[in-house]
Amino acid sequence: MTSTDTTSPQGEVALLGRPTRQQATVLQALIDREDFVSAQVLHARLISAGTRVGLTTIYRTLTALVEAGLADTMRDPEGERLFRHQPGPDHRHYLRCRTCGRSVPVDSGLVETWADRIATSSGFTQVAHTVELTGICADCTQSAPTA
Amino acid sequence: MTSTDTTSPQGEVALLGRPTRQQATVLQALIDREDFVSAQVLHARLISAGTRVGLTTIYRTLTALVEAGLADTMRDPEGERLFRHQPGPDHRHYLRCRTCGRSVPVDSGLVETWADRIATSSGFTQVAHTVELTGICADCTQSAPTA
DNA sequence: CAAGATTTGGCAATGGTTTTCATCTCAGAC
DNA sequence: GTCTGAGATGAAAACCATTGCCAAATCTTG
Numbered sequence: 001m002t003s004t005d006t007t008s009p010q011g012e013v014a015l016l017g018r019p020t021r022q023q024a025t026v027l028q029a030l031i032d033r034e035d036f037v038s039a040q041v042l043h044a045r046l047i048s049a050g051t052r053v054g055l056t057t058i059y060r061t062l063t064a065l066v067e068a069g070l071a072d073t074m075r076d077p078e079g080e081r082l083f084r085h086q087p088g089p090d091h092r093h094y095l096r097c098r099t100c101g102r103s104v105p106v107d108s109g110l111v112e113t114w115a116d117r118i119a120t121s122s123g124f125t126q127v128a129h130t131v132e133l134t135g136i137c138a139d140c141t142q143s144a145p146t147a
Numbered sequence: 148m149t150s151t152d153t154t155s156p157q158g159e160v161a162l163l164g165r166p167t168r169q170q171a172t173v174l175q176a177l178i179d180r181e182d183f184v185s186a187q188v189l190h191a192r193l194i195s196a197g198t199r200v201g202l203t204t205i206y207r208t209l210t211a212l213v214e215a216g217l218a219d220t221m222r223d224p225e226g227e228r229l230f231r232h233q234p235g236p237d238h239r240h241y242l243r244c245r246t247c248g249r250s251v252p253v254d255s256g257l258v259e260t261w262a263d264r265i266a267t268s269s270g271f272t273q274v275a276h277t278v279e280l281t282g283i284c285a286d287c288t289q290s291a292p293t294a
Numbered sequence: 295c296a297a298g299a300t301t302t303g304g305c306a307a308t309g310g311t312t313t314t315c316a317t318c319t320c321a322g323a324c
Numbered sequence: 325g326t327c328t329g330a331g332a333t334g335a336a337a338a339c340c341a342t343t344g345c346c347a348a349a350t351c352t353t354g
Contacts, residue, residue, distance in 0.1 A: 018320075018331060040310075054334035059311065079226045079341085080310065095269055104269065110261045111278075118253050119282060122242055127282035133262060135271035165300065165351075187341070201303035206342065226310085227341065 015064035022053050026061040027085075030071060035103055036082035036096065074132055095133040099140035106133065162211035169200050173208040174232075177218060182250055183229035183243065221279055242280040246287035253280065 015023050029046055030037070037045075043058045062083045065071035072086045074094075084103070086092065093111065096103035111131055119127035162170050176193055177184070184192075190205045209230050212218035219233045221241075231250070233239065240258065243250035258278055266274035 020319085020332065022333070038310085052334095056312085056334055057332080060332090075222055075226060078310095079222060079228070081226065095265060095271055095274065097271070098273075106265050106269065111258065114257045114261075115280060118242060118280060122251060122253065122282075123285035123288075124242055124244070124282035125285075125288045126245075127242070127280060129281075130277075130279040131258075132277040133265060133274060134276075135266060135269075135274035138270035138272075141270075141272045163301075167301065167350090169302070185341085199303095203303055203305095203343080204301080207302090225341095 015061060015068060022057050023061050023064075025051055025053060026058055027065065027070070030062075030065070030083060030085040033085070035101070036072075036074065036084045036094070038076075038080050038082055040080075042083070074130070093131045093133065095135060097137040097140055098134050099136055099143075102137060162208060162215060169204050170208050170211075172198055172200060173205055174212065174217070177209075177212070177230060177232040180232070182248070183219075183221065183223075183231045183241070185223075185227050185229050187227075189230070221277070240278045240280065242282060244284040244287055245281050246283055246290075249284060 015027075025046065026042070029042055033042070039055070039058045039062055042062075043053070043055045046053050046058075062071060062073075065085075066073050066083070069089060070086060072084045072092060072094075074082050074084075076082055084094070092105045093108040094103040095106050108131065111129065115127055115129045119125070162174075172193065173189070176189055180189070186202070186205045186209055189209075190200070190202045193200050193205075209218060209220075212232075213220050213230070216236060217233060219231045219239060219241075221229050221231075223229055231241070239252045240255040241250040242253050255278065258276070262274060262276045266272070
């Protein structure tokens with residue numbers, strides 16, 4: 001209350017061994033975003049929102065989130081890493097709009113099956129896959145028909 | 148006509164408008180590699196092989212090769228760009244060994260179909276996809292069973 | 295052989311990500 | 325409440341792949 005509100009409501013997340021305000025803030029920001037963001041953008045957002053947090057911590061936390069399975073990661077065409085909160089335990093794939101940047105999760109059951117089959121027929125083990133889909137969403141297609 | 152021919156001994160490749168020794172060297176090195184390489188590694192290889200060529204030229208040529216459809220590109224987990232010669236016109240997908248780095252092309256017909264279907268059902272247009280498969284190849288699995 | 299245009303490649307600049315390390319914070323002990 | 329040590333933070337520097345810049349080298353044509 002009157003003291004520094006360390007804001008530790010209910011289920012705190014201890015990503016690096018100890019739950020901290022910064023980690024909770026980053027996770028919350030990622031959840032609110034509901035879409036892929038770069039560490040840089042997320043940092044800028046938090047700063048301009050008045051939250052004092054270092055870029056290093058953002059990177060550390062995001063990396064920990066990915067390792068903990070709480071976030072998905074992908075790379076945009078320029079090689080920048082993007083992160084997105086992942087509610088469930090199983091990994092997802094997304095279709096991302098090249099114009100507005102929005103992304104929607106897609107059903108990837110077929111891909112999973114396909115990947116498994118490839119693994120079997122090739123003799124490879126521990127096969128992991130990354131699928132990145134990009135396109136122009138309906139809205140953006142209408143806005144610029146003659147792209 | 149040996150005169151009108153734009154200096155093409157045996158099918159020279161003119162990526163930037165004019166066929167040059169460096170461009171041919173880079174392309175040949177990429178073909179010989181038969182697998183994904185980074186620009187840096189390709190450069191190191193050529194240098195240690197006695198070929199004098201600048202890193203800048205490697206990048207320029209590789210980029211041109213990709214644009215010309217003669218090379219595939221992907222990013223390794225660290226975000227570095229990798230290039231691989233592509234004999235055919237249609238694009239391929241590869242399964243890459245995380246241990247030895249070798250990669251093999253895989254049949255991706257199902258993925259193509261899947262991607263198209265996603266595009267249709269989502270309302271997105273101009274959907275492009277990138278698929279990256281990694282695993283441990285049979286040889287490496289035997290070498291280190293308890294990985 | 296000279297003029298003009300294109301390519302090359304060393305070097306500096308860019309920019310995202312990681313490392314370093316001194317400082318700060320919190321949980322538990324006293 | 326205070327002390328204390330392990331762990332977390334973050335500003336700045338280090339990294340490193342990639343790109344931009346531009347003078348020198350090379351090829352084409354007249």
